[in-house]
Amino acid sequence: MSIIEFRKTSKTFGQVTVLDQVDLNIDSGEVVVLIGPSGSGKSTLLRCINGLEQITGGDLVVDGISVKSGNANLRQIRQEAGMVFQQFNLFPQMTALENVAFGPRQVRGLAKAEAEAQALALLDKVGLKERARHFPSELSGGQQQRVAIARALAVRPKVMLFDEPTSALDPELKQEVLNVMRQLAQEGMTMVVVTHEMSFAKQVGTRLIFMEHGKISVDGEPRQMIDNPPSDRLKDFLQHV
Amino acid sequence: MEIDWSVIPSFLPQLVAGAKVTLTIAFWGLVIGTALGFLVGLMRAYGNRVVNALALVYVELMRGTPIVVQVMFLYFALPILTGIRINPMAAAILSIGVNAGAYIAEIVRGALLSIPRGLSEAGLAMGLPRWKVLVHIVGPLAFRRLIPPLGNQYIVSLKDTSLFIVIGVAELTRTGQEIMASNFRAVEIWTAVGVFYLIMTGVLSLVLRIIEKRMRIL
Ligand SMILES: Nc1ncnc2c1ncn2[C@@H]1O[C@H](COP(=O)(O)OP(=O)(O)OP(=O)(O)O)[C@@H](O)[C@H]1O
Ligand SMILES: [Mg+2]
Numbered sequence: 323m324s325i326i327e328f329r330k331t332s333k334t335f336g337q338v339t340v341l342d343q344v345d346l347n348i349d350s351g352e353v354v355v356l357i358g359p360s361g362s363g364k365s366t367l368l369r370c371i372n373g374l375e376q377i378t379g380g381d382l383v384v385d386g387i388s389v390k391s392g393n394a395n396l397r398q399i400r401q402e403a404g405m406v407f408q409q410f411n412l413f414p415q416m417t418a419l420e421n422v423a424f425g426p427r428q429v430r431g432l433a434k435a436e437a438e439a440q441a442l443a444l445l446d447k448v449g450l451k452e453r454a455r456h457f458p459s460e461l462s463g464g465q466q467q468r469v470a471i472a473r474a475l476a477v478r479p480k481v482m483l484f485d486e487p488t489s490a491l492d493p494e495l496k497q498e499v500l501n502v503m504r505q506l507a508q509e510g511m512t513m514v515v516v517t518h519e520m521s522f523a524k525q526v527g528t529r530l531i532f533m534e535h536g537k538i539s540v541d542g543e544p545r546q547m548i549d550n551p552p553s554d555r556l557k558d559f560l561q562h563v
Numbered sequence: 564m565e566i567d568w569s570v571i572p573s574f575l576p577q578l579v580a581g582a583k584v585t586l587t588i589a590f591w592g593l594v595i596g597t598a599l600g601f602l603v604g605l606m607r608a609y610g611n612r613v614v615n616a617l618a619l620v621y622v623e624l625m626r627g628t629p630i631v632v633q634v635m636f637l638y639f640a641l642p643i644l645t646g647i648r649i650n651p652m653a654a655a656i657l658s659i660g661v662n663a664g665a666y667i668a669e670i671v672r673g674a675l676l677s678i679p680r681g682l683s684e685a686g687l688a689m690g691l692p693r694w695k696v697l698v699h700i701v702g703p704l705a706f707r708r709l710i711p712p713l714g715n716q717y718i719v720s721l722k723d724t725s726l727f728i729v730i731g732v733a734e735l736t737r738t739g740q741e742i743m744a745s746n747f748r749a750v751e752i753w754t755a756v757g758v759f760y761l762i763m764t765g766v767l768s769l770v771l772r773i774i775e776k777r778m779r780i781l
Binding site: 372374393397398399400401403404405407409410411413414415424425428429470473476477 | 685691
């Protein structure tokens, strides 16, 4: 069953059409890698899934709930779809542990002790148990992004959305984040990932989507598409990343 | 006339009484002003177009007119318009309140809008309602940035109370003038009055410095 269904979904900012009647079904367990030129609408597509951007046409259904069905339902969707941002966006006034425990306490209503025990386990999972008491400003970019992944996982989402999670990182720090993501995929997490990391797409992705001008232009198996691009545009694009 | 500092103790009790009035006006005025400022600041930052426009009209009205005109209006014009008479003390407190409220509103708005959008989005993306994002994420961060300009406004408002000499409130400056009228010791009195203000603003500055040191600006 599809966990995310775009149904002729459109998004316009004023006169500009950023998503143009997108049809797309993503099933549970898929690892969808989203690529495309700058401005093609990748971030917007991702942000429509959890309602950070409001769609302007068609419908978009996540885990059986339409993004258009009101604020309470939207919050439900957001609990099912965790997001990881390019700029990490950790809460600077909280330690790593508090960042991760924050969601479960505020959203799922967990008691402090329970939330922190869970948070510590998640930090352990991303290899940062020893850094639990550090503030974001005391962590490297790669460490911050791993905390951000743990923070999103803490709410127990069914889907994880990643918007260029390694683009703000130095090359030597990218790998530690990609490793955590790979592990997550192996555990069966449904993931939608905007990235320029083609080796990640090949090794971890189960599906590759190439976007152009707010439309899906190519959709297929990552290995085949990268090794034998079915369109000249994709071929051209791949040569430049 | 010779300058004679030894006369100061003789009018010290009067000055202390005046300073108390000044502090009373500043304290209650700023309680009102801070509450009003937070409310209007929130309206400016998060209100829809109508709410925002209403808030802006208030802010511009207060920032665009001198505080002396505001207190004159409250004390002399309002009774004629509404039939409600208020005493000078109440007029003074209210003036500080509505005047400081406008400036504090802009301080609050600026602090709220200075917090990176990504942080709100991170909160929203976990399924938090907007008010929780404000209370737990944006609010605490904005508050840290708020303290220095807020403290500055408190000092300005404290000094603004001296303008209420125009409606005859027996605050510090008025007291100084009354003593002057009886003994003509301008140098001694205005020096003493100045020192009184310096002590009050100095203590306020010090407290703010300590709070700022305690809280890391993030
Ligand atoms: N809030 C907004 N207001 C107006 N236009 C916007 C807004 N957000 C995005 N856009 C426009 O929508 C288009 C698609 O933006 P989007 O961020 O989705 O692209 P992208 O594929 O993620 O690009 P990049 O690779 O640069 O991140 C761009 O032309 C952008 O200028
Ligand atoms: Mg983008």
